[in-house]
Amino acid sequence: MTSSTGDRGFAMAERKGSWGLNGLIVAFAALILAALWATTLNQIAHDRMVTKAAARQQAADLARAFDARLAERIERIDHGLKHIRREMAGGPGLVPGRLAEFAKVVTDSALIQIAVFDAQGRLVDSTLPHAKGDNFSDRDYYLAHRNPSAGGAEDRLLIGRPALGRISQRWTLHFSRRIESAEDGFLGVLMIAIDPFAFSHLADDLPIGEEGAVSIVGSDRAIRMIHTRRDDPLRRGWIGRELPGDRPQFDPTRPTADVVRLHSTIDARPFMVAYRWMDNQPLIVLVHLSETEIFGRVNERAEFLLTAVTGMSGIILLFAAGLAVLGRRQHRARLDLAAANHLLRENERVLEQRVAERTVALERSNRHVHTLAYHDTLTGLPNRTLFADRAAHALRGGARDARKLAILFLDLDQFKTVNDTLGHPVGDELLVAVAGRIRQAVRPADTVARMGGDEFVVIAEGIASANDAAHVAERIMAAVGTPLSLGGRPLNISLSIGIAVFPDDGGDVPTLLKNADTAMYAAKTAGRNTARFFSAAMSMAAEQRLGMELALRRALERQEFTLVYQPKIALASGRLCGVEALLRWRHPERGWVPPAEFIPFAEEIGLIEQLGAWVLDQACRAIAGWDDTRFGPLSIAVNVAAAQVNRGDLAAVVDGLTRQHRIDPGRLEIEVTETAVIADTDRALATLNRLRSLGVAVALDDFGTGYSSLMYLRRLDIDTIKIDRSFLMNAHVDSRDGEIVRLIIRMAQTLHLSVVAEGVETEEHVAFLKDAGCDMIQGYLVARPMPLADLQDWIAAGHSAGSRPPPKLTLVSR
Numbered sequence: 001m002t003s004s005t006g007d008r009g010f011a012m013a014e015r016k017g018s019w020g021l022n023g024l025i026v027a028f029a030a031l032i033l034a035a036l037w038a039t040t041l042n043q044i045a046h047d048r049m050v051t052k053a054a055a056r057q058q059a060a061d062l063a064r065a066f067d068a069r070l071a072e073r074i075e076r077i078d079h080g081l082k083h084i085r086r087e088m089a090g091g092p093g094l095v096p097g098r099l100a101e102f103a104k105v106v107t108d109s110a111l112i113q114i115a116v117f118d119a120q121g122r123l124v125d126s127t128l129p130h131a132k133g134d135n136f137s138d139r140d141y142y143l144a145h146r147n148p149s150a151g152g153a154e155d156r157l158l159i160g161r162p163a164l165g166r167i168s169q170r171w172t173l174h175f176s177r178r179i180e181s182a183e184d185g186f187l188g189v190l191m192i193a194i195d196p197f198a199f200s201h202l203a204d205d206l207p208i209g210e211e212g213a214v215s216i217v218g219s220d221r222a223i224r225m226i227h228t229r230r231d232d233p234l235r236r237g238w239i240g241r242e243l244p245g246d247r248p249q250f251d252p253t254r255p256t257a258d259v260v261r262l263h264s265t266i267d268a269r270p271f272m273v274a275y276r277w278m279d280n281q282p283l284i285v286l287v288h289l290s291e292t293e294i295f296g297r298v299n300e301r302a303e304f305l306l307t308a309v310t311g312m313s314g315i316i317l318l319f320a321a322g323l324a325v326l327g328r329r330q331h332r333a334r335l336d337l338a339a340a341n342h343l344l345r346e347n348e349r350v351l352e353q354r355v356a357e358r359t360v361a362l363e364r365s366n367r368h369v370h371t372l373a374y375h376d377t378l379t380g381l382p383n384r385t386l387f388a389d390r391a392a393h394a395l396r397g398g399a400r401d402a403r404k405l406a407i408l409f410l411d412l413d414q415f416k417t418v419n420d421t422l423g424h425p426v427g428d429e430l431l432v433a434v435a436g437r438i439r440q441a442v443r444p445a446d447t448v449a450r451m452g453g454d455e456f457v458v459i460a461e462g463i464a465s466a467n468d469a470a471h472v473a474e475r476i477m478a479a480v481g482t483p484l485s486l487g488g489r490p491l492n493i494s495l496s497i498g499i500a501v502f503p504d505d506g507g508d509v510p511t512l513l514k515n516a517d518t519a520m521y522a523a524k525t526a527g528r529n530t531a532r533f534f535s536a537a538m539s540m541a542a543e544q545r546l547g548m549e550l551a552l553r554r555a556l557e558r559q560e561f562t563l564v565y566q567p568k569i570a571l572a573s574g575r576l577c578g579v580e581a582l583l584r585w586r587h588p589e590r591g592w593v594p595p596a597e598f599i600p601f602a603e604e605i606g607l608i609e610q611l612g613a614w615v616l617d618q619a620c621r622a623i624a625g626w627d628d629t630r631f632g633p634l635s636i637a638v639n640v641a642a643a644q645v646n647r648g649d650l651a652a653v654v655d656g657l658t659r660q661h662r663i664d665p666g667r668l669e670i671e672v673t674e675t676a677v678i679a680d681t682d683r684a685l686a687t688l689n690r691l692r693s694l695g696v697a698v699a700l701d702d703f704g705t706g707y708s709s710l711m712y713l714r715r716l717d718i719d720t721i722k723i724d725r726s727f728l729m730n731a732h733v734d735s736r737d738g739e740i741v742r743l744i745i746r747m748a749q750t751l752h753l754s755v756v757a758e759g760v761e762t763e764e765h766v767a768f769l770k771d772a773g774c775d776m777i778q779g780y781l782v783a784r785p786m787p788l789a790d791l792q793d794w795i796a797a798g799h800s801a802g803s804r805p806p807p808k809l810t811l812v813s814r
């Protein structure tokens with residue numbers, strides 16, 4: 001939980017930190033980019049502006065310069081005109097042949113011809129070989145001079161439209177002046193033809209660029225001259241053409257000199273055009289500067305700048321991205337480091353805590369293990385190991401100081417019964433209570449140990465004589481013998497004690513313990529609730545017991561057990577209604593051992609369950625192998641011990657066996673004693689109910705000898721009650737016993753239970769039982785228990801061997 005919260009915390013911190021840093025980097029990069037671009041664009045705009053302004057200025061300056069040059073050239077031509085005219089007026093006038101003489105003053109390289117026309121437009125003289133008398137009265141300059149627009153006679157220089165010379169076939173510009181005299185008025189026209197392209201030289205040195213142009217246009221919108229750096233025939237083709245009237249230079253509202261932006265009429269390219277009206281002539285001087293050229297460098301620079309800035313932007317972005325990634329990594333690395341540190345510290349802390357916990361647990365466990373190793377977990381008393389240790393220690397002390405000590409071996413009487421009947425939890429409770437009482441009954445210095453089960457041992461040190469040991473035993477018996485209440489039941493418990501004294505009964509712990517144990521069995525045999533000192537004679541008896549136990553344990557393997565079957569017959573009809581299976585043990589040396597001897601012993605040593613299972617298996621086998629057709633159906637009643645009932649799995653065992661032998665469970669009857677039932681009524685009830693639900697019949701054996709509580713009868717789901725033999729023995733003579741038998745039978749009838757009387761030995765018994773209304777009888781009078789083969793013979797013979805047969809024997813099923 002903590003760790004996952006920590007992880008989330010780190011993840012959030014990581015995201016936050018990472019985003020914060022990245023945001024900063026992005027913002028910083030954006031700022032740099034914005035500044036860079038703003039500066040660059042601003043620079044480019046500024047460049048353009050400055051360049052544009054400079055170009056404007058340049059164009060205007062060029063126009064002014066060209067204007068000045070042109071004006072000066074025109075002035076010179078006009079000067080020539082005026083000079084010739086003066087010469088003519090002062091001398092021969094329009095005398096042919098004199099023009100060449102006068103023309104010497106006109107030194108213009110562009111001169112094509114000088115011509116004089118009379119008042120009728122007829123050529124009077126020319127520097128070119130014209131046919132004299134040719135009429136030029138259609139020429140615009142002639143017409144303009146002959147008929148001046150305002151005020152009649154006007155002496156002014158006229159620069160006509162370019163015209164293609166008739167003779168020269170060259171474009172010519174006609175500079176002309178009127179010739180007049182005060183007396184005669186209009187006498188004619190003096191004209192100088194100039195090659196317009198000669199003016200081009202005026203612009204040769206003007207920096208108009210490769211695409212620039214210088215032109216002269218008249219107020220009549222006719223192009224007089226175009227100068228370009230290259231000899232562009234296209235441009236030549238424009239000479240004489242008329243420009244559209246919407247051009248800015250023709251706009252009367254505009255100033256006479258300006259710089260405008262125009263698109264080429266040829267290819268629509270943009271030009272910066274400076275125009276300038278000449279002062280004394282109706283001519284406009286134009287200087288065209290190509291924007292491509294003007295801004296060429298600027299554009300190149302701008303392009304360079306933009307490329308550089310784009311590149312730089314890319315680099316900045318990359319750098320920023322790199323920084324962001326680096327920052328993110330660094331941040332992540334820092335966080336990882338912090339997380340790792342945190343984790344490390346946390347792990348250290350957890351580790352230390354675990355180590356501390358483990359240490360504590362280990363110590364506790366060690367203590368526990370030590371306690372377990374040396375103490376009994378149930379009672380907390382020293383166990384067999386610690387006992388051996390302490391006993392050895394005590395023995396060494398006794399031997400050294402020549403002091404006696406006694407080993408008292410204690411065994412609870414009837415503990416098995418309590419355990420079997422009241423259940424293990426009660427048995428455990430009893431052991432704890434007894435342990436406490438023993439502990440209190442002895443001196444604190446004495447060791448009280450639990451050897452296992454219901455066996456305790458006391459080491460009574462420093463006793464003067466065997467008598468002192470006897471007193472210790474008495475105190476213990478008195479303490480344990482005090483009635484106690486367990487699970488709400490009053491309980492009287494007693495114990496048997498065997499005493500062995502050091503050094504008289506043994507010099508070492510094992511011997512003393514064995515002898516004390518032997519003495520304890522002697523006390524048991526003597527009737528329990530007593531103490532016995534060890535004697536040599538006891539040793540033999542104990543050995544016999546041990547031998548018996550070994551023999552009994554081996555008997556199953558050696559197949560020394562067998563079952564005999566005693567018939568039960570219906571009293572009214574004399575019909576066989578079943579047999580009771582009874583266990584027999586043939587001891588290899590002692591011969592037949594009575595069940596009353598070995599069955600309680602088997603219960604005591606815990607062998608009865610195994611033995612009981614064997615009996616059940618044998619009975620089922622007998623049923624399975626029974627020849628129904630020959631002998632009629634057979635029902636077998638099997639005795640089960642309290643331990644079997646209280647184990648809780650009896651029904652499962654029976655179910656398994658009936659299935660295994662494939663027999664009808666209805667052929668089986670289970671005989672339980674009252675003691676088995678009262679031990680743990682609920683559990684016994686459950687077991688019996690399960691048995692009955694399987695179809696197995698249940699009989700209550702030895703009825704009357706135990707508690708015989710009516711309550712049990714009411715609660716128990718049984719089929720049959722078996723009246724104990726002890727009641728029947730004197731029933732016909734002892735009125736009390738007789739009454740008990742009658743009572744039991746009446747009660748059974750009331751509860752709709754069958755009644756079997758056991759130990760029927762005489763006719764008197766039969767008569768009494770008939771009179772009392774008993775259902776079935778079982779006893780020597782009918783038949784003694786016999787092997788299965790004998791039973792078959794017995795049935796086949798229709799009588800019982802050796803005993804009085806019933807009046808009439810018929811085989812019936814239950």
Ligand SMILES: Nc1nc2c(ncn2[C@@H]2O[C@@H]3COP(=O)(O)O[C@H]4[C@@H](O)[C@H](n5cnc6c(=O)[nH]c(N)nc65)O[C@@H]4COP(=O)(O)O[C@H]3[C@H]2O)c(=O)[nH]1
Nearest residue numbers: 582583595596599615639640641759760761778779780781
């Ligand atoms: N004097 C006399 N005795 C008669 C007469 N008719 C029958 N008996 C004896 O009475 C006992 C009847 O069995 P029980 O009351 O269940 O008493 C049984 C039963 O409690 C126990 N037992 C025998 N076999 C088994 C067994 O397989 N399992 C368990 N748990 N107990 C068994 O041992 C007890 C003694 O068994 P057994 O010695 O076979 O003794 C049997 C039987 O032989 C008679 O007319 N006169």
